[in-house]
Amino acid sequence: MQSPFRIVQLSDTHFLKDDALAEGGEGAYDTDAAFDAVFTHIAANHDPHMIVVTGDIADNGFTDEYRKAAEAFSRFDVPVNVCPGNHDHFGHYSARIGRPGVSTSRVIEIDTWAHVFVDSAAGTLLPQASGTVADPPPPVRLNSNGVLGARETAWIRETCDTIAAEHVFIWLHHPPAAPLGLTEDAAYEAEWRALLSELPQVRGFGGGHTHVPDDYEIDGCPVAVAPSLKNNFSMAPQTWLPPGYRSYEFNANGSWSSDVHLVDDERWPRRPFGSLLASLFRGDISHGELRQIIERRNAERTAN
Ligand SMILES: [Fe+2]
Numbered sequence: 001m002q003s004p005f006r007i008v009q010l011s012d013t014h015f016l017k018d019d020a021l022a023e024g025g026e027g028a029y030d031t032d033a034a035f036d037a038v039f040t041h042i043a044a045n046h047d048p049h050m051i052v053v054t055g056d057i058a059d060n061g062f063t064d065e066y067r068k069a070a071e072a073f074s075r076f077d078v079p080v081n082v083c084p085g086n087h088d089h090f091g092h093y094s095a096r097i098g099r100p101g102v103s104t105s106r107v108i109e110i111d112t113w114a115h116v117f118v119d120s121a122a123g124t125l126l127p128q129a130s131g132t133v134a135d136p137p138p139p140v141r142l143n144s145n146g147v148l149g150a151r152e153t154a155w156i157r158e159t160c161d162t163i164a165a166e167h168v169f170i171w172l173h174h175p176p177a178a179p180l181g182l183t184e185d186a187a188y189e190a191e192w193r194a195l196l197s198e199l200p201q202v203r204g205f206g207g208g209h210t211h212v213p214d215d216y217e218i219d220g221c222p223v224a225v226a227p228s229l230k231n232n233f234s235m236a237p238q239t240w241l242p243p244g245y246r247s248y249e250f251n252a253n254g255s256w257s258s259d260v261h262l263v264d265d266e267r268w269p270r271r272p273f274g275s276l277l278a279s280l281f282r283g284d285i286s287h288g289e290l291r292q293i294i295e296r297r298n299a300e301r302t303a304n
Pocket of ligand 1: 012014056087209210228230
């Protein structure tokens with residue numbers, strides 16, 4: 001392989017159908033503009049061998065949002081491989097994202113490495129009598145903080161056994177055990193801790209979901225969390241962040257490194273965020289409660 005093998009990771013692109021409202025509303029970035037800015041920044045600063053996109057491809061899971069995403073990803077002149085997130089409608093995603101150069105491969109082997117692409121919300125899918133799986137009624141998948149389920153867990157284990165790669169890197173939407181109250185989920189964390197104890201060849205994870213770029217470890221295994229293109233935050237200091245992406249270098253000896261890149265621009269100032277958003281990230285209030293508080297404040301403002 002070309003060593004080091006260079007990958008650029010985008011996550012949480014949240015492409016939005018032209019006449020649709022952004023899920024969650026308040027403060028959502030123009031994700032078309034964010035993609036353009038990120039695409040231009042990558043072209044000017046990196047020379048990747050492959051692009052990876054780790055879920056929340058579409059904001060509402062509409063078929064037109066996948067068409068838009070696929071056209072955007074087709075602009076890269078290197079292969080693009082994607083996996084789904086909790087915002088993705090699995091049926092629409094599976095049917096509409098593929099294009100020449102844009103794929104949903106689940107395993108990509110590169111020399112001593114196997115890159116394994118996991119659906120970290122697969123446990124929400126409903127087995128059908130036909131033998132296929134179907135999306136659960138909304139908002140089950142949307143609200144999922146990550147659930148592998150028996151089928152995906154078995155697939156990860158069996159895949160790692162079958163490919164027998166020396167080094168495995170897991171790409172997925174929900175990073176396991178992210179140190180953020182909002183996304184804490186003991187059951188999901190336990191699924192990964194059990195798998196890691198059986199799969200010593202796993203060298204790390206690349207995820208998204210939190211919209212808070214971060215680096216940490218689970219059971220000594222490093223986890224890299226990518227920035228989002230919809231809205232993006234820093235916890236220390238507590239500020240909004242511009243959209244961004246991560247770059248990676250994978251070496252034949254199993255080592256890897258990664259950096260976060262943010263695309264600063266006056267459209268996305270690094271302004272402080274208040275106690276309400278801080279409460280959300282700590283997990284003190286839910287997204288639904290946040291929405292209710294904002295609606296109540298807006299109504300009070302209008303009344304005054
Ligand atoms: Fe997201």
